[in-house]
Amino acid sequence: MxxxxxxxxxxxxxxxxxxxxxxxxxxxxxxxxxxTALDAGYRSIDTATAYGNEAAVGEALAESGIPADExxxxxxxxxxxxxxxxxxxxxxxxxAALGLERLDLYxxxxxxxxxxxxxxxxxxxEKLYAxxxxxxxxxxxxxxxxLRRLFDEGxxxxxxxxxxxxxxxxxxxVRAFDTEHGIATxxxxxxAKGGELLNEPAVTRTAERLGRTPAxxxxxxxxxxxxxxxxKSVTPSRVAENLDVFDFTLTDADVxxxxxxxxxxxxxxxxxxxxxx
Ligand code: NDP
Numbered sequence: 001m002x003x004x005x006x007x008x009x010x011x012x013x014x015x016x017x018x019x020x021x022x023x024x025x026x027x028x029x030x031x032x033x034x035x036t037a038l039d040a041g042y043r044s045i046d047t048a049t050a051y052g053n054e055a056a057v058g059e060a061l062a063e064s065g066i067p068a069d070e071x072x073x074x075x076x077x078x079x080x081x082x083x084x085x086x087x088x089x090x091x092x093x094x095x096a097a098l099g100l101e102r103l104d105l106y107x108x109x110x111x112x113x114x115x116x117x118x119x120x121x122x123x124x125x126e127k128l129y130a131x132x133x134x135x136x137x138x139x140x141x142x143x144x145x146x147l148r149r150l151f152d153e154g155x156x157x158x159x160x161x162x163x164x165x166x167x168x169x170x171x172x173x174v175r176a177f178d179t180e181h182g183i184a185t186x187x188x189x190x191x192a193k194g195g196e197l198l199n200e201p202a203v204t205r206t207a208e209r210l211g212r213t214p215a216x217x218x219x220x221x222x223x224x225x226x227x228x229x230x231x232k233s234v235t236p237s238r239v240a241e242n243l244d245v246f247d248f249t250l251t252d253a254d255v256x257x258x259x260x261x262x263x264x265x266x267x268x269x270x271x272x273x274x275x276x277x
Contacts, residue, residue: 002041002243007228009159010182013136015072015105017223018243019044021188021230027053033234034060040240046162046230048076048109049094058099073100076109076140077125080277082117087124091133103134107162111139111146114275118146119153126156138162140188141271144177151181162186165227167218167258168197168265175225186228191215193267194233202257210248219245221258 006014020037022030022045030053034045038060047057054075061071075098081090095103106125111118118139125137138160139150150158161178165171165187178185197203198214207217215231219242222229231242250258269276 002246007184009136009184010157011136011159016044017228019046019230021046021232022053023051023232025053025234027056030056031060036236036239038064040243043070044072046074049078054094054097058097062099072104074105076107079110079112082121084120084124087121091128105136106134107138107140110141110274111271112275122150122154129156143271158183160184160186162188164188164266164268166190166192167261168192168263170259170262184228187222189267190222190229190231191218200261206254213241215242216245220250221255224250224255
């Protein structure tokens with residue numbers, strides 16, 4: 001079985017560098033998708049309250065029989081649950097849905113700066129961490145300005161920042177800030193949702209030369225930059241393909257050619273203005 005390298009987070013906890021995302025997997029299909037991923041060898045699963053499939057993830061985990069200490073489970077606090085007390089309540093319901101005693105990683109899903117609740121929310125994550133209910137706490141979609149406030153007003157540094165990141169949105173500034181502050185960067189939509197990017201000549205030419213698929217080349221680009229990745233697929237052959245990326249490397253020129261596709265190409269909302277609750 002493929003052995004996935006780990007990244008050591010700033011609190012010493014180790015996390016697989018490649019995991020499985022379940023955004024937009026409808027709840028009834030999630031159990032089968034997660035089981036396929038676990039059977040293929042994935043051990044890290046990324047879900048969120050907003051995805052509506054935490055309980056289905058939990059069922060797949062329970063039925064797998066894999067011990068909790070061999071798994072790495074992430075979920076995220078949804079926007080409408082921001083605030084200190086609301087966060088503590090939301091955590092209780094997430095962990096119950098997942099059927100876990102302790103979560104591996106809890107993230108604030110979006111900063112929602114206009115609502116100005118992410119510091120109170122962070123303090124609740126700090127409490128959950130201090131109480132041993134979660135092994136690591138972090139954020140998602142945080143820009144450097146939001147992270148600076150956490151450092152100024154919080155007491156625990158986030159271990160990780162999960163942001164939209166792929167060759168169309170290279171996120172140089174966010175990655176540099178994260179690195180400088182000991183925060184791991186995790187890429188969401190690492191394949192740019194499996195669209196146009198996988199037909200880019202810079203990607204397909206490299207794939208042909210190496211005898212790999214376009215998705216594998218893009219995932220290697222992430223891994224060689226040091227990103228944590230969580231590709232999603234409900235297609236079993238792709239689930240296996242996306243994990244089979246640890247026996248080849250891109251040259252520096254290949255990495256540079258993919259990075260040169262950067263065009264500020266967000267597929268999702270802008271974290272500075274997104275305020276959906
Ligand atoms: P991805 O970049 O992972 O792309 C998923 C799409 O690509 C699916 O349509 C899938 O199709 C297709 N695909 C997957 N593998 C391959 C392959 N090998 N070849 C060709 N096509 C492929 O996008 P996501 O938006 O799903 O992001 C991944 C994860 O990131 C999410 O599941 C979620 O966990 C997280 N996320 C977090 C967000 C946040 O705000 N924090 C926001 C969005 C995502 P199919 O399934 O049909 O095989």
